[in-house]
Amino acid sequence: MTTQDTNSYIYLSTEEAYSSSELNELCERIISSGVLGRSRHYVELLRYLVKCSIEGYSPRELELAINGLGKPEDFDVSADSAVRVYVHQLRKKLDNYFESNEVQSDCRIVIPKGQYTIAALKKEIPLSSAVANTGLFKSRLTNLLLVAVVLLLAANITYLTTDNEQTLNLETQQILQSSVWGTVLTDDKPILLVMGDYYIFGELNSNGNIARMVREFDVNSRRDLEDLHFSDNENDSDSERSENYLDLDLSYMPEGSAFALASIAPVLYGSGKGVGITMMSDLTTSDIRSNHIVYIGYLSALEKLSDMTFAASSLRIGRSYDELFNTKTLEYYTSDAGLPEEGEAFRDYGMFATFPAGSETQIVMIAGMRDAGLMHTAQAVVNPDMLLELDQAIGSEGGGNDPSFEALFEVFGVDRLNFDANLIYTSVLDSSKIWNSSAVESLQ
Secondary structure, eight states: OOOSSSSSEEEEEEHOOOOHHHHHHHHHHHHHTTTTSHHHHHHHHHHHHHHHHHOOOOOOHHHHIIIHHHOOOOOOTTOOOOHHHEEEHHHHHHHHHHHSSTOOSSSEEEEETTTEEEOEEESOOOOOOOHHHHHHHHHHHHHHHHHHHHHHHHHHHHHHHHHOOOOOOOOHHHHHSSHHHEEEHSSSOOOOEOOOEEEEEEEEEETTEEEEEOOOOOSSSHHHHHHHHHHHOOOOOHHHTTTTTTEEEEOOOOHHHHHHHHHHHHHHHTTTOEEEEEGGOOHHHHHHHEEEEEEEEEGGGGGGHHHHHHSSEEEESSSTTTTTETTTTEEEEEETTSSSOHHHOOEEEEEEEEEEESSEEEEEEESSSSSHHHHHHHHTTTTTTHHHHHHHHTTTOOOOOOEEEEEEEEEEETTTTTEEEEEEEEEOTTHHHTSSGGGGGGGG
């Protein structure tokens, strides 16, 4: 039985698309391509899934753990998500393979979401590689333009402040009087909204077409990409690959940033102050010294503000940007928002911090590991009840009238949306540690 999807493909069982020998040969070509990386787990997992597919058998999660990942027979799948993580990553690796290889083929293999089996996708209408790549580029570019429109609208809202006297409602007054916003909304210093963005570049295929867009944490600007092109790379394969990288003059932001901005913009507008907006990739030292900074974005996009944010903090980036480590309590806070399938619940974390950036300016950081954490943090810091809870928590720690402090929210969600959250950690910051660190050397 076949099922048509919305991208001119139809799902087939693998036996409808491939003979046993063809499927095994395709499996070995994928392995030989190197797309699976150096881990033998992905190789054995793919071979096992292909074997089960040929035999018409759908394995259970425990069978994948034992036969695909080499786990012991007493492996507890309810306590360890290794199988789900590896299947999730293998699904993406298969997609990456067919984006750059065998692009003329009418069929490809996939792991359908929520399943532990291999299926085949067959093109209903043949597409050339160039058309497919152009479609991919236009689709992603359209998403970027939509986000840009949202940002421009928000920027217009903050700039369209008139001289007319307006009566602030009780909720807005409570927000302005809170410790979170009092230091940035009640003086005459301008506010600069800084949106955490990511620089991306294109990778060309053998035909000179854009095969995919690439994000590298070490490449955050056009200058970084040029340095990569001209650096002496000891790895010849990496050097040859970098020659296929193309500057597209593009950056992107997570979807959650737009929702977070929509929560914060009305508060800044209600203050009657002038508000500017820029991307983290364009932020300068001069900007930090002459404006109050309100950052909105992921922890992984903090860039220039990262050292200052963690200089006096008890929190540290863990094994990835999806994890924080509390040096006081020795706890790890790990987000799994990047792994769940559609409809599956997950846990995420949002972080708030405020501290001086100079003798006259303040930084307000509204961040998340992923979208749910970011969106909840933005909603929390404009909610009078949540602000009161924050003020009380900080006051009990001796924060004073002009505190520097940080807070962490544990957020529960489904499908990238936040449904519930708890304030799980607060701490007053010693701002002198920021000024005695290397984090501000460039600002002196």
